[in-house]
Amino acid sequence: MATYLIEIPHSENTFECKQVIKLFVESGSHLLANAHWGCKAGVHKSWFINDFNSKEEALQIVPPFLRHSASVIELTTFTKNDIQQFAEANSH
Known part of the structure; x- marks a missing residue:
């Protein structure tokens, strides 16, 4: 499951x-x-984070008339090694 x-x-x-x-x-x-x-705070948005099997499954919990404006973003946690490899790959 992804977050x-x-x-x-x-x-x-x-x-x-x-x-x-x-x-x-x-x-x-x-x-x-x-x-x-x-x-x-004057930012008219709501956010929540949870685990789902897919982006489509995550979107299904949003009320139907708000789905068109919702953003569903898969979150990833990087290790220090992942970040170092990314930096090295993009330094050339």
């Missing part, structure tokens, strides 16, 4: 922002109800 970051932007309009948050909470999904929100 994915799901980012969902939404309107900064106060009413619409509250409606999106309410939708997430009422969806019953543990992931959506526990998303991280940037609204108080």
